[in-house]
Amino acid sequence: MTQTFPCDASKLLGALAAMPTEAGFVYTIIILRQYELGRAVPDSAEVIGRRCGGMKPKRVEAAIEWLLAERKLARTAEGLRNPQADKIIEELLAENAEAKNNGIEGAKKRWQKTAGNQRTGDSPPIERQATLSLGEEVSSSKSIKKVGAANRRTRFPEGWTPGEEGINFAIELGFGRQKVAMMFDAFRDHHVSRGNSFIDWLAAWRTWCRNELKFNSPRGGPSNGAVRARPPTPSEMIRDRMEKRDDEPKPH
Numbered sequence: 001m002t003q004t005f006p007c008d009a010s011k012l013l014g015a016l017a018a019m020p021t022e023a024g025f026v027y028t029i030i031i032l033r034q035y036e037l038g039r040a041v042p043d044s045a046e047v048i049g050r051r052c053g054g055m056k057p058k059r060v061e062a063a064i065e066w067l068l069a070e071r072k073l074a075r076t077a078e079g080l081r082n083p084q085a086d087k088i089i090e091e092l093l094a095e096n097a098e099a100k101n102n103g104i105e106g107a108k109k110r111w112q113k114t115a116g117n118q119r120t121g122d123s124p125p126i127e128r129q130a131t132l133s134l135g136e137e138v139s140s141s142k143s144i145k146k147v148g149a150a151n152r153r154t155r156f157p158e159g160w161t162p163g164e165e166g167i168n169f170a171i172e173l174g175f176g177r178q179k180v181a182m183m184f185d186a187f188r189d190h191h192v193s194r195g196n197s198f199i200d201w202l203a204a205w206r207t208w209c210r211n212e213l214k215f216n217s218p219r220g221g222p223s224n225g226a227v228r229a230r231p232p233t234p235s236e237m238i239r240d241r242m243e244k245r246d247d248e249p250k251p252h
């Protein structure tokens with residue numbers, strides 16, 4: 001019935017002190033078994049003896065007879081029981097039943113309230129609530145993953161181009177399409193050779209275009225690639241390095 005029970009320690013110790021040792025052992029085991037079962041103890045003398053650490057059945061029976069004579073225990077058709085324990089068990093059963101009824105009533109009220117809300121449209125049905133909750137969690141998880149992936153630096157993607165958006169951006173700065181193509185070749189070779197990585201390669205391309213404009217036109221005007229100013233642009237520097245490397249004599 002229960003793993004714990006109310007006990008007045010002083011009274012129990014006082015009662016045990018007035019008992020013979022073996023009677024005290026048997027009394028304690030029977031009381032605990034009664035609380036465990038929630039009813040009379042049907043155990044035989046052999047079973048009680050084993051619970052008392054191997055006490056002989058005859059000694060158990062003698063202890064029980066003493067306890068019966070002292071009215072510490074009572075024998076019924078169901079088994080041995082302590083009258084005081086009976087009262088406590090009845091009180092515990094009544095408390096448990098009351099708590100169970102209160103729980104059932106509370107659950108009914110909550111269910112009725114939920115059902116009322118569903119009828120009036122105050123809240124979605126329970127099944128829909130669960131679906132919405134799961135959907136929100138999945139959506140949130142996907143968003144986190146997308147943010148994590150978006151914030152991850154990557155090296156120059158194979159086959160990547162700035163696309164129409166990036167090309168139009170360069171053209172709007174005043175560069176011709178041929179110049180844009182040369183700029184992109186330099187942009188790609190530069191970052192691939194250095195192993196650079198960026199979160200947003202299109203943003204990196206826009207920065208390259210702005211630097212190209214800044215270094216190519218000191219007065220801020222676009223040149224369309226027709227006029228070159230000093231210092232050289234990043235594209236020019238990379239191309240010059242590659243040309244010099246190609247002109248170097250090869251070892252035989």
